[in-house]
Amino acid sequence: MSDSVRRRARVRAPELTGEGGWLNTGGQQYTLADLRGRIVILDFWTFCCINCLHVLDELRELEEKHRDTVVVIGVHSPKFAHEAEHGAVADAVERYGVEHPVLDDPELATWKQYAVRAWPTLVVIDPEGYVVAQHAGEGHVHAIERLVGELEAEHTAKGTLRRGDGPYVPPEPEPTVLRFPGKAVRLPGGTFLVSDTTRHRLVELAADGESVVRVFGAGTRGFADGSAATATFNEPQGLALLDDGTVVVADTVNHALRRLDLAAGEVTTLAGTGRQWWQGSATSGPAREVDLSSPWDVAWWQGRVWIAMAGIHQLWAYDPRDGTVAVTAGTTNEGLVDGPGDQAWFAQPSGLAATPGRLWLADSETSALRWVDPDGSVHTAVGEGLFDFGHRDGAASQALLQHPLGVTALPDGSVAVSDTYNHALRRYDPATGEVTTLATDLREPSDAVLDGDDIVVVESARHRLTRLRLPEEAVRVPDVAHRTRREPTEVAPGRLLLDVVFQAPAGQKLDDRHGPATRLLVSSTPPELLREGEGAGTDLSRTLALEPSVREGVLHVSAMAASCDDDPATEFPACHVHQQDWGVPVRLTETGTGRLSLVLAGMDA
Known part of the structure; x- marks a missing residue:
């Protein structure tokens, strides 16, 4: 068993709540207690977000391979007003071929309970109901699959893994000539x-x-x-x-x-x-x-x-x-x-x-x-x-x-x-x-x-x-x-330490063979919010200077990190890119925090 599993902190997963109810369950309402014994992956998504759609496709193979041990639950957390309509969420679930239960969370109740900051975010819950990992952005399913394998072995040995069919119930197909035509x-x-x-x-x-x-x-x-x-x-x-x-x-x-x-x-x-194109791929040819x-x-x-x-x-x-x-x-x-x-x-x-x-x-x-x-x-x-x-x-x-x-x-x-x-x-x-x-x-x-x-x-x-x-x-x-209705983060005027937290997943290391393996880009709306600290760099930690006269705004943060499998016996290790964009609404108050931490990937909870 890897050290990452043995040392994992015991943090109880908050309950799943959402006023919109459940989709893809045949009308059944679920609690985490109903899912005890299974490995649960929460996918916080919204259907406007292209990165969220990428993650839906990344998850398909994992869902199929671990169908008897893993339950993926989509938690739909809207950005646009239209996305808070239950009928629109139901349409999106069918449109994008989502084959797992989805909790419609129009008021972002579960989003807040899990302290999610960005679309998409994946949270892994072990068979005993504890949060064991959280990843923001796309490109993390390879690391999650490795974690799933470790959890399967650990909880099989403990007798706490429950295998069997999941709660997904497919909707009845509709006999229309077209189905969600695009162009x-x-x-x-x-x-x-x-x-x-x-x-x-x-x-x-x-x-x-x-x-x-x-x-x-x-x-x-x-x-x-x-x-x-x-x-x-x-x-x-x-x-x-x-x-x-x-x-x-x-x-x-x-x-x-x-x-x-x-x-x-x-x-x-x-x-x-x-x-799919990733940072570092060719841009012509x-x-x-x-x-x-x-x-x-x-x-x-x-x-x-x-x-x-x-x-x-x-x-x-x-x-x-x-x-x-x-x-x-x-x-x-x-x-x-x-x-x-x-x-x-x-x-x-x-x-x-x-x-x-x-x-x-x-x-x-x-x-x-x-x-x-x-x-x-x-x-x-x-x-x-x-x-x-x-x-x-x-x-x-x-x-x-x-x-x-x-x-x-x-x-x-x-x-x-x-x-x-x-x-x-x-x-x-x-x-x-x-x-x-x-x-x-x-x-x-x-x-x-x-x-x-x-x-x-x-x-x-x-x-x-x-x-x-x-x-x-x-x-x-x-x-x-x-x-957008997300609650702003209260920050202090003046200096703000921005940390994007990244730890290479178990069995991997940062890929610095061809230069820095990380990249950080920061900007703001309005631009006047940032007096210092905007622009690109390779350090995932940066001190920003906020303009005290601008009381509210949005910090735009884009981070990327590259990691490769860390096995000296492998001549050509598999490499992976982790990337995420955040738009963090902030409000300047004298009692606000002086530090903003964003989790990119690889952190065991």
């Missing part, structure tokens, strides 16, 4: 090609938007090229029609771009390896040799296929002339910063629309509409940052969106925004700088395409395409503004 494109013959995301396939619908013409893909998770009947996708999203009549597909969870030959019905891979990260949408612009790389907050491009991919804008830091492409910050870019002079994009986590000029510079039309959102029309400087996923160029030079979490279609007019509402009572619209004088909206959570006449005047709706 659509109008084909030259007047039909529509739709990414039928949850069913892992593409569907061609007739001009009525309802009748099925053809289906591409076997309809199961996978990454295989081939015919329409045998090819497989993994939650495909964005679609772009090229001049040669083929379609480029953003195969999101496969971290790849695929090519669909409509005439032959054949699917091939254009870019990506099937592996032959397209089939470079890792990508959750491409969410694609658009043909300036002779290249532009890619909304939601997983790492960047824009990339695929060049069909030489078969290469490369970063075009973004630093991988999450936020809203304009300027030259190599200095701009994005936050889960999820929708693209090209016009001759601009590439428009929906930047979902900042609830923003932005654009890229041909010279590569990035600008914001609507949006204020990571924590401000709502439904407000008017001047763009005051208007608010809520997690938009799609953007559509309109004939008059304006753009329509699929304002997903507001269930609305919005319009931004660059000529007047005004934002208006075109339609409401849509259900999580994620994209829209033009069809003559109509606009056809992908109503993702109603599993259909909805045709609307573009109105001459916008619909007026009451103004609603929100801020």
Whole structure:
């Protein structure tokens, strides 16, 4: 038994509570006592968060391998107002194929009990009900699986491990033509090609938007090229029609771009390896040799296929002339910063629309509409940052969106925004700088395409395409503004010691063979909050100077650490990257703390 298990502190796990109740249990309510004897992994997530979606996929293999000893419980802890709606959580659980029980915690009760600070966070509870590990961010499942093996051995020997079926009860499948469709494109013959995301396939619908013409893909998770009947996708999203009549597909969870030959019905891979991009991976090169990260949408612009790389907050491009991919804008830091492409910050870019002079994009986590000029510079039309959102029309400087996923160029030079979490279609007019509402009572619209004088909206959570006449005047709706509801941390004005705590998991060591193995980036909203300490560095501890006159704000902290298996007998050890972004709301008070500690990974509780 490893020293990490023998020395583990005995901290009783707090009870699981949430006003929203339970999903994926057949109506059963659970307590930790009901799960005694099993290894429990709590996954604190929210469905807007791309890192949380990555962790859902990381957990799938562990869940399958340890199905008789491990119970994963998703604790849904919302950021956006829409995510606090129980029906929206239920939709997300089905949309992303979550195959474990989920506790809906709209008031963040369990989040607070476990002192969670970031999405996603994983907490491991042993069969006797004690917390034994907590990890923030993605990339930790390999360490958790090793811990699970140790716990299985320890509690088998003690007689405290209970094997058997878990509490997961799958929901009954719904007989709809589409299931949570993501994006659509109008084909030259007047039909529509739709990414039928949850069913892992593409569907061609007739001009009525309802009748099925053809289906591409076997309809199961996978990454295989081939015919329409045998090819497989993994939650495909964005679609772009090229001049040669083929379609480029953003195969999101496969971290790849695929090519669909409509005439032959054949699917091939254009870019990506099937592996997720991590810090230190190549950022350009032959397209089939470079890792990508959750491409969410694609658009043909300036002779290249532009890619909304939601997983790492960047824009990339695929060049069909030489078969290469490369970063075009973004630093991988999450936020809203304009300027030259190599200095701009994005936050889960999820929708693209090209016009001759601009590439428009929906930047979902900042609830923003932005654009890229041909010279590569990035600008914001609507949006204020990571924590401000709502439904407000008017001047763009005051208007608010809520997690938009799609953007559509309109004939008059304006753009329509699929304002997903507001269930609305919005319009931004660059000529007047005004934002208006075109339609409401849509259900999580994620994209829209033009069809003559109509606009056809992908109503993702109603599993259909909805045709609307573009109105001459916008619909007026009451103004609603929100801020993320997380409780601020009270800190003292002046000096604040920031510590990101990282300990390499058992059996690993920091990978410093090619230089520093850690990285820390700090910024703030508003920028005036930080007098000293912003910027990048390799030390995970830093002293910040806070401006006393700024009473509230958000500290943005991004940390990364690399570790490798520590076994001298292994010539090529497996290496892992641990990374996490935090947005920590703070309030300056004289009695506040002078130290802020954030746990990245590897700490036994």
